[in-house]
Amino acid sequence: MGTSRADTYLITGGSGYFGYRLACSLLQRGAKILLFDMSPPSQELPEGITFLKGDVRDYVQVVEAVTGIDCVFHIASYGMSGREQLNRRLIEDVNVQGTEHILRACVERGVPRLVYTSTFNVVFGGQVIEGGDETLPYLPLHLHPDHYSRTKSIAEMAVMAANGTALEDGSGVLRTCALRPAEMIHHLIGPIYNFQPLLTRTEVYKTGVTHYFSMAKAKAELGYEPREFNLDEVVQWFRSRGHGKKPISPLKRLMVDIFLVAAFVAVVLSYLPVVGSLSVVSGSQ
Template sequence: TEPQRCNKTLVTGGGGYFGYKLGCALASSGASVVLYDINKPIWEIPNGVVCIQADVRDYNAIFAACEGADCVFHVASYGMSGREQLHREEIETVNINGTRYIIDACKQRNITRLIYTSTVNVVFGGLPIEDGDEETVPYFPIEKHVDHYSRTKSIAEQMVLAANGTPLAGGGVLYTSVLRPPGIYGPEEQRHLPRLAVCNIQRGILSFKFGDPSAQMNWVHVENLVQAQILAAEALTPEKNYIASGQVYFIHDGEKFNLFEWLAPLVRTLYALSLNILTYFAIHNSGFPLFSSAVQNISITHTFRIDKARRQLGYSPEKFTFADSVEHYIKSRAEARSEHGFPRVLLFFLAIFSLIFLSLRFDDVVLAAHLPVLVL
């Protein structure tokens, strides 16, 4: 029997890259989609998608947006990277209070399904993990997290799991599930890695290997994470025997990567193309510290198994490469710039320099640097 599809769904964090991609995929399947975010998406809004610009900490707005929904994908979060990491109060209120409001709204609106986007950092805090799975890898102690984002995401995840099986106001039960992705990459992702790339490649941090030179990690392409989210929603239905009820799943591309080896060809290309300009930016952006959370995420092995997601959800990640995302991004931006008559040299530099690394997302790399923004 085909599982129940979403008729109307709410995606918090729908103004961001992943939330937007998820909303579009749901709309393509025939669902009515509400993208809920404090910021509007920068991309075109497809038919069947409504945007509500509001804060996840505004319960009344959340309650109103949830009207008629049968499924909520809670993607919104704050404090993942950059200067956001310094705003402790906002991290606490968005990630913890916002999640509490989502849970409460689900109960009051009789929404039966809630899928929460967590992070591998709820279990990883600097100690090596190799091929960890959901049953054997415990939560990293809350009080030992070096950054507030990971700590609050762990608290929020446990709140969502604790809400599984609780009664709804109009009868029925709330079913919840949690997905734990690592870093997300894709052709149009453009938030986090610029801080890592611009600040640290220029300063030579990635020109040598520190920590364990063979350290490995996982990545997930945005399309694979979208697939997992939709499968998790289907697995919270009677047709699937609620198999995902109260469950957590590691989600990634099914491969391990060494960051230094993965980025080396791109670093060489970047240096070869724009060494002088890079030197200029390096001089004007030096002196910003790399937080310890960034170091441990880059230099310590933390890999996970996705057997449970394959078995229970039917998750089958497609094959993607970082190079494909870069090629797509450069091509799309080059076409856009050519329409505005940019000088060819500037166009080439902007496309290569900005977007080689924008296509990749560090879900758990945090930099304190405040860098110039390249608006393409």
């Protein structure tokens, strides 16, 4: 996408690691960036990147955000892992309703391009995948092991179905595409970013079943050339924001130990017979 006329890009969920890095990359290409999120990034925004507080579940806020935008990167989502997976209502509202709001607002406000951040989970449900690509069929919705994957699949299908929709201002049509980035595995990120994953079928599938995808078509048809990266920069980013395992102070450790001992004693005492109740029973006999 050329940026010779200083295109303006909207990034939903732009305050997170991926969204902010995308914004900085686009900025280097001469674009203007609007980050749309519920809270601002913790780092200072460089000139050319602005922040707009908002929620994809609120259609009025979405319409305001997309007005005057040349391209939307829809990254915002919810429920990928950990405790978030339990909140089915919020997962549905953000991933499905939020995406519907983005699509409808783009058509209403004449935004010609939309890039949707999907997930490989839309085709993966625990089966072995070796060298997969976009020709793989969607996993049937009823076979998805978690609500996040199911809603992301519904949202991606809606995005792809919207491709070619006429814009209401008569300026052309909406062009859409979906990207399915691989997700970082919990056992790599856990020591760095201290969230609490649930041991669900999805977590087991991701870490225990072979599934990888080919970039051959991207290289051949789009001229894509992957660059090598490592996790050092990711580690530093999360650590600079206070994530990671923090040492427990001696006082806090002592308090925890006292609590554990007290809880153990209480459990033991709960199994001992009560003298008074025994004497009453004996007297009644």
